[in-house]
Amino acid sequence: MALPPNFLEELRARTPLPALIGRKTRVTKSGRQWKACCPFHGEKTPSFYIYDDHYHCFGCGAHGDAIAFVMQAEGASFPEAVERLAGEAGMEVPKATPEQARREARARDLHAVLEAAAEAFQRRLRLPEGRAGLDYLLRRGLSEETIRAFGLGWSGGGRGALAADLKPLGIEPRQLVEAGLMRGGEEGEPLTDLFFNRVMFPIRDRRGRMVSFGGRILGDGQPKYVNGPETSLFSKRRNLYGIDIARDAAFRNQPVVVAEGYMDVIALHQAGFPGAVAPLGTALTEEQLEELWRMTPSPVLCFDGDAAGTRAAARAAELALPLLSTERSLAFVTLPAGEDPDSITRKGGTNAFRALLEGRKPLSDVLYDMLAAQSPGTAPEARATLRHKLVAAAEAIPDKILGAEYRRLLLDRFFESGRRPAPQRFQPAARGEWRKGGRPAPPPLNLPRPEIDALHTQSERARCLLALTLAHPWLLPEVEEALLQLDLPEDGEAAQLRQGILAWHGVAEQLDPGALQAQLQSTTPEALAWALQCPGLRRLLSPEAQPQAVAKAWWHFFGFLRGQAALLEDRRAAEMAFATSGDAAAQRRLIRLTEALMAQQRGEMEDEEGESGAAH
Known part of the structure; x- marks a missing residue:
């Protein structure tokens, strides 16, 4: 029960x-x-x-x-x-009632019917009649392992084929109608299959139970995708495709990413993003947002860069506002024009999509852009309209403190956009114009600007943060939890060092840098050498460095590595922890996170002694 x-x-x-x-x-x-x-x-x-x-x-x-x-x-x-x-x-377990027992038995029966149908669809995919479906999946870049893991199948072309397949199991047509697999005939007409000649995608609920299917037709037929109808087990408004796997990924601190469709979710899973989910043929709903927030405080919504994607982002932002709290927010990724997560991962692999995630925008930025696009122009009337909309959006947030923060942030950007650029004191002479002294002005220098490699920049930031940790392991009691939160490449030097440092901290009697580095020299010498070669931090790596400057630099690097959206969530959690406990450690963490967030919002990185950060 x-x-x-x-x-x-x-x-x-x-x-x-x-x-x-x-x-x-x-x-x-x-x-x-x-x-x-x-x-x-x-x-x-x-x-x-x-x-x-x-x-x-x-x-x-x-x-x-x-x-x-x-x-x-x-x-x-x-x-x-x-x-x-x-x-x-001291609680009493509720007792079953006959009516509840009947409902649960019926639900178990329908789950079993859907599981049997999934097995039948998977068998058909491997038969000659399913070859077109299998070829389509392989052409889309899916591996055999991924096809099996998601239980993909083929519905078959004959009407009544599924009922014939499942009849030996004792499954009756009325059960298939109840499960959303067949459609009831009218005026004595026979029952018909809901899915035929389609690639089949099993849909599971958050507990991993089969609740429905989606089907994609091959070729130019319409509709391209069909989802099962509303049943006692399945609601399009409440379910998310891939949520059973994403829940487990969220437990392991993987980002929860909302894509558009089945193939996007499967491609992201195959590329190493198991937290991917998708709505089921509808715009994102309030119920689906609640499901997302159960998994993570800040899910990432991916939308196409076209007009439809802009409208979808706007709808999601408006829907989320009355539901926000200090523990609930959203982040947004806008995909390049003509691309989707499937095409991006096939062309550029895991790193291409990870770079997009690292550049995600917080809800406040998307909200401002959306409202500014609705009231374009610099006329007083347009500016006044935009200001009213910004204030109204902030007031829609039920948490008054959070709403005040949104109001401040939105209006700061509004006023910044209305400022005139400061006039230049000295205008450079045009090329060939004679100055006093009879000499022409030098021609302008059009030097090429080197492209910034985002992955290399993040790697250098991680190296600086770990070098500070190696030189000053007294930081570990304060930063251990934060260090564990960072998303580092699992096969890189940074992840190896983190594992070694945390393992040593768990057994170390004294936080001595010599002992820590000696331990790492015996386990991961190459990774240790990589971190110790960190440029630009000589003074901060010295034993004589001021502890306050060292800690501030550590948290600054952490802020850039963690990302603004995640850092905002960290600070909210720290605020709650300090409000609850009031102890000095919680207050110190809140101060450090606030400083790191402010540094990241300024887009700069400076230490106390005037050295420029090595990882800009």
């Missing part, structure tokens, strides 16, 4: 995770979280982190909530784990 969601939420809230997990392994405080040696695999260095409502092991990947922990640690079934935790929390 499925238990009421409210009951399960209260049960989780009444079960403190550190105390529960502390029965199996020793837990210690680490910033706002707790850490421990993982109880599910042997390790000497803690990589098991415990948060407010879930745990995650960065070693073996184990994660879940209080119920999942009891199931994993003691081999209990879900009902057994719930019964035990409810007893400890």
Whole structure:
């Protein structure tokens, strides 16, 4: 029996995770979280982190909530784990009613029908009749592994083919109608398949249960894509394609990316972005935003750079405003004209799309651009209209403090756009014009400007941050959590160093730079040498460097690596932590994050001693 969601939420809230997990392994405080040696695999260095409502092991990947922990640690079934935790929390598990039992049995039957249909579609894809569908998927760059992982299939061309396939399993046509796979005939006409001659995309809910299908026709037929109808299991407004996989990715701090369609999601997964999801044939809805925010505080919405993409971004921004809070925001990526995530990853690979994600815009920027486009021009009437719209947008945010911040940010940009450029004091003479003294002005220099390599810049910033950590490991108690949040290439020197530094910190008795570097020299000598060659930070890497200057520089580099949207979320979390605890460590983290955010918004990087940052 499925238990009421409210009951399960209260049960989780009444079960403190550190105390529960502390029965199996020793837990210690680490910033706002707790850490421990993982109880599910042997390790000497803690990589098991415990948060407010879930745990995650960065070693073996184990994660879940209080119920999942009891199931994993003691081999209990879900009902057994719930019964035990409810007893400890003083709660009574709700009893089943006959009506509820019938509803759940019917839902289980429909899930099973859909699973059987998915298997039938997958078999047909490998038959001669499905060859066109398989060839289409392979031409789109999908690997055999990806095709199997997403359960892609072929519906077949014969009417009634699916009913014939599933009849030996005891599945009746009325069940196929109820599951959204067949359409009921009118006035005695026979039932017909909803999908035929289409590539099939299984749709699952957030718990991984099959709820419907989408189908794509090959060739020029219309409609190109068809989704299953609304059923007792499936709602287009509430579901997101790929959400079952994206939930797991979000637990592992992967970005949650909203693309446009099935193939975009699958291509992004194959390119290394498992947090990709897509709406199901509709514009993004309020219910889908709620699902996204359950996974991450700042999902990234990808839209095409054409007029339709601009309208979609505007609708999403307007929809989100009344739902925003300090723990809920959005970021936006505008794709190049004529491109989509599928084409970008096929042409440029993982790095091409990652560069777009790193350049994502916060909601405030998109909101201003959208409203400014609606009221173009510099006439007083147009400017007044735009100002009214900006104020109204900020007032639509229910959190008054957050709304005031949006109002300040939007109006700052509004007033900046209305300022006249400062006049030049000295106008350069035109080419060939004679100056006093009888000499002509020199010709202007048109020197080429070198292109900025974004990936190289990020790599240099990571090198500077890690060099500071190596030279001053006394930073680690303050920055360990922040260091763990950074998205670093898994196969690069930066990620190797981070793993080695955090492993050493877990067992080190003294935070001595010599001991840390000696340990890394024995494990990752090439990565250590790479970090120690960091240019431009000689004074800050010295043992005599001022601790305040070192810490400020560390957080500045962290800000540029983390990105503005994520940094805003970090600061909001720090504000809440300081408001809750009021301790000095929380206040210090809030100050550091604020300074880093301000430096990034200025687009500059300076240390206390006048050295220019090496990673601009």
